[in-house]
Amino acid sequence: MNKAKITIPIVVGIIVIIVGISIITNQEDVKMEVEDALDKELRSTEEITPEIQEKFDEIEKINLENEYAPKEREWISSGPFQIDRSEYxxxxxxxxxxxxxxxxxxxxxxxxxxxxxxxYSVYWTIPFDGAEKPAFNYYFQPQLSKINKFCTADDFIGDWRVVFRGTDYPPLKFKITxxxxxxxxxxxxxxx
Structure with a gap:
């Protein structure tokens, strides 16, 4: 009786392992067939013509030109004044x-x-008074304005200066491309 109690679970265990291996093997075969079928669908039967390749190249060139990653901040200083980059x-x-x-x-x-x-021409002024506020941040973005006669992007392109009226600090320089x-x-x- 003891031998039967031990033998039955061993036999059942071996059968479960064999069935499990057979299921896993069959699933891999099905997976391979699906991948092969997808691969066949992705392959083009048409040859790429020079005109199509030219369009692909043109699109790729435009995408490369339009890629944008801001330059790292440099923090250019003059006394207590700083700007974050030299080029924008x-x-x-x-x-x-x-x-x-x-x-x-x-x-x-x-x-x-x-x-x-x-x-140069004054684009913007920002007052400061150390007695009232010894530290603050400010940002600006040059924008076209019919009223202020900034009509085209060309009005902003070039080498800008930041001067500090009322102090002896040297000016800062930056460029807008x-x-x-x-x-x-x-x-x-x-x-x-």
Whole structure:
């Protein structure tokens, strides 16, 4: 009786293992057949013509040109004033950080846009007073404006200056390129 109690579970266990192996083996075969069928569907029977290849290449070139990754922040400084980069695309925000103004420092940050290679025009001014606020952040994004006569993207492209009126700190310099931040193309269509 003891031998029968031990033999039956062993036999049942061996049968379960054999059935399990056979099921697993059959499933792999089915999986392989499905993968082969999918692979056949993905293969094109038509030959790619030079015209189609030219279109593929053109699309790839456009995608590469439109890839965007912001430049790393550089934090260019002049005394307590800092900007985050030396170069921006149209549509990118320019961050200005003011930290550690002395109590007696009062004046204006003047953002100067290029008119030509030697002359600038004031685009924006930001007042500061160390007695009231020794630190603050500010950001701006040059935008077209019919009222202010900033009619095309060309009005912003070039080497800008940031000067600190009322102080002896040297100016900061940055450049805005002709490239436009993806998604902002409509914002730089001529307005006048």
């Amino acid at each position: 695309r149209l549509g990118e925000k320019i961050f200005l950080v003011i930290d550690g103004l002395n109590v007696d420092e009062k004046g204006q940050v003047a953002l100067l846009r290029p008119l030509n290679s030697t002359h 002709e490239k436009i931040l993806p998604g902002e193309e409509d914002s730089y269509q001529p307005v006048c």
